[in-house]
Amino acid sequence: MDRDRFARLPAVIASLVLLPVLLEILAWYIEGEDYDVSRAVTVVVVILSLALIATVLGRIRARLPVLMVIALTVTAAGEGVLGFVAAFGPVLGRGGVPGELHGLITTGVSAFAFITGVYLLIQYNRGLYLPYLDAGVGPLPSATKRKVIGESEILIRTMPGIGPSVEKSVGSCVAMLDQDDLHFVAYYADGRCCFYTDVLDDADLAHFFHETDQEQRRELYLKAGHQLNWLTGRLNRQFRRIEGGILIRTVLDVERGALYFYWVDEARYLIGVTLDQRKVDVADDKMAKLVDTIRGHFTLPPINQRERPRERGGRLRSIAGSEPWPESGS
Structure with missing residues (x-):
């Protein structure tokens, strides 16, 4: 049985779509107000987006550290171009980037860099590339x-x-x-x-x-x-x-x-x-x-044929009397 905890996450999130929609309809019916379709659609879209993100992360988490570093590099490069335009746009031309937009993007890049750094430090502490080693094995023979x-x-x-x-x-x-x-x-x-x-x-x-x-x-x-x-x-x-x-x-x-x-x-x-x-x-x-x-x-030639001289006693090693005998067949 595949016990991959990520496999069930998208289904759990998607199942939550019905609950907000039903609550919206119930509130509209009880209060007699006009039903706000746009608000219900927004809720559905947001939760479906979360389910999609969970699905994607569940499939790519084996390479998540590498993908996060790539995304961080691309985002930093974009931020560098944006900063150059914001700083020198008014000088080189009439264009420019509004300060609010630049500040908002910079905050987002900083938050993403911080989260990525913390995540990679945690994984490094556990062992490099362990996200792949911890990944599920997929469908098993049944x-x-x-x-x-x-x-x-x-x-x-x-x-x-x-x-x-x-x-x-x-x-x-x-x-x-x-x-x-x-x-x-x-x-x-x-x-x-x-x-x-x-x-x-x-x-x-x-x-x-x-x-x-x-x-x-x-x-x-x-x-x-x-x-x-x-x-x-x-x-x-x-x-x-x-x-x-x-x-x-x-x-x-x-x-x-x-x-x-x-x-x-x-x-x-x-x-x-x-x-x-x-x-x-x-x-x-x-x-x-x-x-x-x-x-x-599969009509392939052998690759492991070898001769191994058999020594008396095989690969048994001597064990001191004070050393506990490993549980091996006795």
Whole structure:
């Protein structure tokens, strides 16, 4: 479920249009006065304008800091031209700008600059460009089915109307899932999640969930998928000079498991998750094979084939007796 709070804001504002109009009509009826149509139209226009602004802000808020800076720059340039005309207009020609108009515009520009500065300072304090990272994930896959393979109960959620190649990709992802290592996989295309599948409801994984339940964790993973795609795009622009190609794999190895970002092609990518810190390498290898398999569904060559020597003990590190053992599969 998309819990984006901005999505409902325009509807709430637009719903308020009826109330003022009904009150105007009721007052006209009770008091027996002539109905002021222009006043009612003004109220409707103002509230509809607010709803439109809320809709626009809800869609562009991911780039709101950049847009605010652009708007501020353009407004400041216009104010500079206006100030020049106001100051030198009477000297260079007969034209000029009335003092009241100039003062009003200057006040507006100053207020806009102040609000923009405060907003950007707040966002900078939270982390640069976090408005995008905090943005909603849009419509999520809703068609749900469950499948039992061996001892694993697998949840599969898809968007309607996926093509045959994506259907094959669903099957490939389901085949890779296991309650022992790879626990969640999501497939994105053209900026949206087309499907995801996981074993998070498996009883053997219940000890991984404390402050968040399975549905909340799924929503967080899907949101992280959008965030990592955006961050990867920014890193790619910075890495062009090293001539190493694009970033095809990102692993966020956290204390309890790992989250994987794997590039498929220009329009597609995968997100994978393991909850078990001891199986980070195993799940990573599975994700690499899965990407090559999915690329094959779209007649693309493999890009992640690699050999990794297996050392005894895998990637387990020694843990001091005084150090608490992370909750990993035991």
